[in-house]
Amino acid sequence: MRTPTWWWSAAGVAGLTAAVRAVELGLRTLVVTKGRLPDGNTRWAQGGVAVVLPDEGASGDDSLDAHVADTLAAGGGLCDAAAVRSIVGAGPDAVNRLLRGGARFDSDASGRLARTREGGHSAFRVIRAGGDATGAEVQRCLEVAAEGLPVLEHHVAVDALTTASGQVCGVRVLAGPDATPGVVRARAVVLATGGLGQLYRSTSNPEQATGDGLALALRAGASAADLEFVQFHPTVLYTPRAKGRCPLVTEAVRGEGAVLVDAAGRRVMQGVHPLGDLAPRDVVSAAITHRLASAPGGVDDHVYLDATGIAGFAARFPTVAAACAAAGIDPERDPIPVVPAAHFACGGVVTDTHGRTDVLGLYAAGEVARTGLHGANRLASNSLLEGLVMGRRAAEAVAADLGAGRLPRGEARPGPV
Ligand SMILES: Cc1cc2nc3c(=O)[nH]c(=O)nc-3n(C[C@H](O)[C@H](O)[C@H](O)COP(=O)(O)OP(=O)(O)OC[C@H]3O[C@@H](n4cnc5c(N)ncnc54)[C@H](O)[C@@H]3O)c2cc1C
Numbered sequence: 001m002r003t004p005t006w007w008w009s010a011a012g013v014a015g016l017t018a019a020v021r022a023v024e025l026g027l028r029t030l031v032v033t034k035g036r037l038p039d040g041n042t043r044w045a046q047g048g049v050a051v052v053l054p055d056e057g058a059s060g061d062d063s064l065d066a067h068v069a070d071t072l073a074a075g076g077g078l079c080d081a082a083a084v085r086s087i088v089g090a091g092p093d094a095v096n097r098l099l100r101g102g103a104r105f106d107s108d109a110s111g112r113l114a115r116t117r118e119g120g121h122s123a124f125r126v127i128r129a130g131g132d133a134t135g136a137e138v139q140r141c142l143e144v145a146a147e148g149l150p151v152l153e154h155h156v157a158v159d160a161l162t163t164a165s166g167q168v169c170g171v172r173v174l175a176g177p178d179a180t181p182g183v184v185r186a187r188a189v190v191l192a193t194g195g196l197g198q199l200y201r202s203t204s205n206p207e208q209a210t211g212d213g214l215a216l217a218l219r220a221g222a223s224a225a226d227l228e229f230v231q232f233h234p235t236v237l238y239t240p241r242a243k244g245r246c247p248l249v250t251e252a253v254r255g256e257g258a259v260l261v262d263a264a265g266r267r268v269m270q271g272v273h274p275l276g277d278l279a280p281r282d283v284v285s286a287a288i289t290h291r292l293a294s295a296p297g298g299v300d301d302h303v304y305l306d307a308t309g310i311a312g313f314a315a316r317f318p319t320v321a322a323a324c325a326a327a328g329i330d331p332e333r334d335p336i337p338v339v340p341a342a343h344f345a346c347g348g349v350v351t352d353t354h355g356r357t358d359v360l361g362l363y364a365a366g367e368v369a370r371t372g373l374h375g376a377n378r379l380a381s382n383s384l385l386e387g388l389v390m391g392r393r394a395a396e397a398v399a400a401d402l403g404a405g406r407l408p409r410g411e412a413r414p415g416p417v
Contacts, residue, residue: 011031018190040194041195044248047126049388068089076377106128106131119380121381157213158174158216167408167410169185202246204248206245230346234338238339348369365387
């Protein structure tokens with residue numbers, strides 16, 4: 001039995017997970033996205049998904065408690081501990097669901113899921129796909145699951161429709177190349193519009209990541225928090241005068257043994273943090289920035305990632321190798337020039353651990369949301385995990401709220417159309 005409800009979302013890991021779950025729950029669902037379906041941060045994710053999967057041969061010294069502790073430590077004391085345990089704890093189920101749905105993750109020689117380590121992790125727990133193309137596989141798998149769902153591509157959501165009492169009841173959109181104004185009416189709106197890296201001069205994020213969902217939510221009266229915590233990834237590929245999206249050099253390269261050096265060949269992370277080159281991202285980015293400011297070796301706009309010790313680099317990191325090749329760099333011979341760039345919005349629209357904002361009818365999931373998982377600094381590879389967990393929960397919250405009669409039908413206040 002289908003509930004006569006229009007329900008709206010966007011098309012990354014959080015939005016598609018939410019949409020697929022909403023359909024399972026019998027909700028009439030519409031996916032609205034400002035570009036094409038695969039646009040957004042998700043398909044660019046490289047390193048992997050952080051998750052402890054005991055049945056899949058997690059290393060003996062790893063545990064859910066250790067993953068929680070690493071997340072809290074990376075977050076600099078500003079995570080919500082209950083949210084961390086709730087979301088990280090739901091990770092294994094979320095990843096198993098993805099695997100059952102046909103996601104192809106890389107295996108090790110024993111046929112178990114291969115695992116790598118990234119900054120801030122005390123164990124090898126990051127699973128990956130296609131070497132360094134995890135996001136593309138997650139996106140592919142979710143698009144297959146979402147096949148047949150109604151999708152409006154090239155529709156930019158610009159504002160929420162609200163009732164006289166402030167309840168959200170849809171969105172205003174600009175459609176197509178002429179930006180034709182229109183409205184999408186909905187009993188519930190799930191924002192899953194991703195991050196805001198494009199607000200910065202250089203970023204790892206694609207051009208869709210302009211913080212639209214955050215602006216929309218604030219105008220609708222929702223609360224936001226931790227917006228000052230924008231994570232700078234320590235290593236995007238440096239090219240002179242680069243602007244906009246810069247190719248990422250995944251942290252997993254350091255997980256496999258690469259080290260940061262300055263132009264004089266001196267180690268950047270030596271003596272800075274007990275985890276050395278695998279310290280949390282904020283620590284590594286700050287150390288690089290400090291080293292650039294003092295400029296030993298006479299170079300003040302980049303350092304180098306020496307990955308020459310990693311045999312078979314191109315097979316293990318095909319995405320990074322291709323970006324390096326395009327810039328004329330062979331990582332097996334040359335140190336890779338790198339620099340920090342804006343990467344991830346740790347804060348966002350405040351939600352509970354079920355995606356509810358403080359505005360009736362408005363939900364948020366994924367990078368646009370602030371659940372308390374990340375605090376001041378996201379632990380590497382916790383974001384795809386959050387999208388998988390919170391997308392599903394947001395859909396379930398919508399269904400529960402509709403079922404409990406908490407989302408009455410309401411007329412939108414007049415506004416520009
Ligand atoms: C290069 C790179 C590497 C990364 N590597 C990893 C990793 O290894 N592991 C990890 O966990 N995380 C990683 N991340 C972070 C992670 O990919 C993102 O945080 C996550 O994919 C965000 O998912 P999302 O569903 O919230 O948003 P997105 O995937 O960004 O999707 C947002 C969607 O909303 C749409 N949209 C935006 N604005 C509007 C609007 N106004 N109207 C309509 N639609 C709109 C977009 O077009 C897009 O479809 C990486 C990010 C980048 C950029």
